[in-house]
Amino acid sequence: MPETVGSFLAVYGRIPVLEALADEQLEVEQVLVSRRARGEHVDDIVRAATARGVPVRVVSPEKVTRMSGNGRQDQGVVADVRSAGVRPLEAAAFPATGPVAVLVLDGVTNPANVGMIVRTAVAAGCDGVVLPRAGGPDVGPLVVKASAGVALRAPIFSNETALGAVSLLKNAGFRVVGLVAGSGVPLWSWEPPERVALVLGSESEGLSPAVVEALDGTVAIPLAGGVESLNVAVAAGVVCFALRRGRA
Numbered sequence: 001m002p003e004t005v006g007s008f009l010a011v012y013g014r015i016p017v018l019e020a021l022a023d024e025q026l027e028v029e030q031v032l033v034s035r036r037a038r039g040e041h042v043d044d045i046v047r048a049a050t051a052r053g054v055p056v057r058v059v060s061p062e063k064v065t066r067m068s069g070n071g072r073q074d075q076g077v078v079a080d081v082r083s084a085g086v087r088p089l090e091a092a093a094f095p096a097t098g099p100v101a102v103l104v105l106d107g108v109t110n111p112a113n114v115g116m117i118v119r120t121a122v123a124a125g126c127d128g129v130v131l132p133r134a135g136g137p138d139v140g141p142l143v144v145k146a147s148a149g150v151a152l153r154a155p156i157f158s159n160e161t162a163l164g165a166v167s168l169l170k171n172a173g174f175r176v177v178g179l180v181a182g183s184g185v186p187l188w189s190w191e192p193p194e195r196v197a198l199v200l201g202s203e204s205e206g207l208s209p210a211v212v213e214a215l216d217g218t219v220a221i222p223l224a225g226g227v228e229s230l231n232v233a234v235a236a237g238v239v240c241f242a243l244r245r246g247r248a
Contacts (some may be wrong), residue, residue: 007190008080008081008082008083009080009081009082009083009139009140009141009144009152010027010067010068010069010078010079010080010081010141011073011078011079011080011081011141011145011149011152011180012055012064012067012068012070012073012075012077012078012079012141012142012145013073013074013077013145014039014041014042014045014075014076014077015041015074015077015148015149016144016145016148016149017031017045017077017079017149018041018044018045018048019081019148019149019150020079020081020149020152021045021048021049021052021054021079022048023149023152024052025153026081026082026149026152026153027081027082028052028054028055028079028080028081028082029054029055029079029080029081029082030055030056030057030079030080030186031045031046031049031054031055031056031057031077031078031079031080032057032059032063032064032067032077032078032079033045033046033056033057033058033059033064033076033077033243034058034059034060034061034064034076034077035058035059035060035061036061036076037075037077039176040075042076042077044085045077054079060078064076064078066078068141069141070141070142070145072238073111073145074084074099075191081114081152082148083139083144083146083151083152083153085140086131086156086157086158086235087156087157087158088157088158088159089130089157089158089159089165089168089169090115090159090168091157092128092155092157093230094127094128094172094195095127098194099149099194099195099247100127100174100194100195100196101125101126101127101192101196101197101198101240101243102126102127102128102157102169102196102197102198103117103121103126103128103129103130103197103199103200103240104127104129104130104132104162104165104166104169104176104197104198104199104200104210105117105129105130105131105132105136105162105200105202106132106138106162106199106200106202106207106211107132107135107136107162107201107202107205107208108200108201108202108203108232109135109136109137109202109203110137111140111142111143111146111205112142112146112233113146113231113233114131114136114137114139114143114146114231115142115143115144115145115146115147115148115149115151116146116236116237117129117153117200117232117233117236118143118147118150118151118154118156119146119148119150119154120236120237120240120241121149121154121236121240122150122154122155123150123240124237124240124243124244125244126240126243127155128155128156128157129154129155129156129157129158130156130158130159130162130165130169130197131156131157131158132158132159132160132161132165133158133159133160133161134160134161139151141157161195162199162208162212163208163210163211165197166197166199166211166214166215167214167219169197170197170214170216172227173195174193174195174196174197174214174215175193175195175196175197176197176199176214176215177192177193177196177197177198177199177215177217177218177219178198178199178201178207178211178212178215178217178218178219179198179199179200179201179218179219179220179221179239180201180206180207180218180219180220180233181206181220181221181223181228181230182220182228183218183220183230184217184218184219185217185218185219185220186219186220186222187219187220187221187222187238187239187242188222188242190219190242190246191246192243192246192247196237196243198239198240198243199211199215199217199235200232200235200236200239201232202232203231203232215216219239221235221239223239
């Protein structure tokens with residue numbers, strides 16, 4: 001996973017490109033629009049880019065696809081955007097006092113899930129998302145699109161493994177709590193520590209055994225109707241906003 005700050009990424013899809021243009025903190029180098037692209041969002045993109053002084057190039061659909069790398073989902077629009085970059089967890093400067101919450105992903109490999117989790121974490125006011133380099137996706141176009149552009153400016157940190165991230169966070173005074181299915185303290189009655197790292201496991205295997213052994217505790221989302229588990233991105237949304245509500 002790249003850790004350099006300020007690399008350019010191809011952001012594609014009409015809503016992600018609109019959100020990137022709406023964020024004045026993001027540097028957008030250019031926007032490419034397929035000459036076949038039509039519709040309200042396309043007009044909005046051209047107006048937003050023009051208002052910011054960002055060059056808009058009307059090109060062939062093939063040119064857009066070459067830049068996006070995903071002709072099925074680019075919707076005829078792609079932008080060259082400078083991302084905030086992914087920083088090493090060791091370099092994180094979390095607040096020294098007051099509530100702090102971060103998410104750690106353990107074996108979550110689907111870029112769409114990672115992108116949705118990043119968007120949810122930012123929306124819920126979390127202070128960071130930690131993505132292990134081993135087994136996790138790069139913060140590339142697929143993650144950026146799934147996050148609707150939020151991943152470009154989100155506080156994302158990396159570490160070699162989830163277990164290493166857990167160790168670093170514990171040494172920094174965090175209580176590390178795993179989200180599990182079917183066991184642990186029910187989320188509705190959980191009282192989160194002031195500095196908490198929530199660990200979410202993979203889509204199929206859950207938390208890795210080594211990470212489970214290192215946890216300070218576990219919480220579970222009470223489920224009804226015989227449902228055994230939730231998609232990891234959905235579970236992240238539930239736990240992030242439950243945490244925010246409990247601290248409001």
